[in-house]
Amino acid sequence: MPNEFMSRAIELAIENVRSGRGGPFGAVVVKHGTIIAEGANSVTATNDPTAHAEMTAIRAACRVLGDFQLAGCDIYTSCEPCPMCLGAIYWARPARVFYACTAGDAAAAGFDDSFIYQQLWLPPDQRKISMTPLMREQALAAFRAWKEKADKIPY
Numbered sequence: 001m002p003n004e005f006m007s008r009a010i011e012l013a014i015e016n017v018r019s020g021r022g023g024p025f026g027a028v029v030v031k032h033g034t035i036i037a038e039g040a041n042s043v044t045a046t047n048d049p050t051a052h053a054e055m056t057a058i059r060a061a062c063r064v065l066g067d068f069q070l071a072g073c074d075i076y077t078s079c080e081p082c083p084m085c086l087g088a089i090y091w092a093r094p095a096r097v098f099y100a101c102t103a104g105d106a107a108a109a110g111f112d113d114s115f116i117y118q119q120l121w122l123p124p125d126q127r128k129i130s131m132t133p134l135m136r137e138q139a140l141a142a143f144r145a146w147k148e149k150a151d152k153i154p155y
Contacts, residue, residue, distance in 0.1 A: 013078040016040040025053035027077040029061035037061035054085035070094040
């Protein structure tokens with residue numbers, strides 16, 4: 001079955017390129033041996049830089065499950081997740097991730113995200129995009145409110 005799920009993710013990636021809807025990336029979310037959601041890159045079609053295949057598949061799966069976590073799910077993606085998708089995957093907490101192409105394969109096709117990994121290691125004031133702390137003390141009120149909230153849903 002894993003090959004069937006990965007084949008579908010790869011098929012979505014190829015269909016996406018051929019249709020002109022977006023980049024060469026596809027992903028599926030599987031629970032109990034059934035695909036519950038699919039996603040393909042739609043960054044350029046939607047003018048949404050977060051519309052990567054994994055992100056769209058995670059969003060769709062969460063809607064299907066009515067939950068913000070993917071407990072007991074597997075994600076099959078046509079390429080090793082980028083830093084953004086990797087972060088979303090960790091927040092969604094699936095059981096496993098399977099990927100076909102590597103980050104190096106993506107870089108060779110023009111999708112090089114290695115600079116993002118490099119930026120993450122730099123102090124905020126040394127990153128390529130200016131990041132300046134502002135109004136921290138006032139913003140800490142939101143965290144205090146969260147800590148005091150008795151009926152919060154932790155994640």
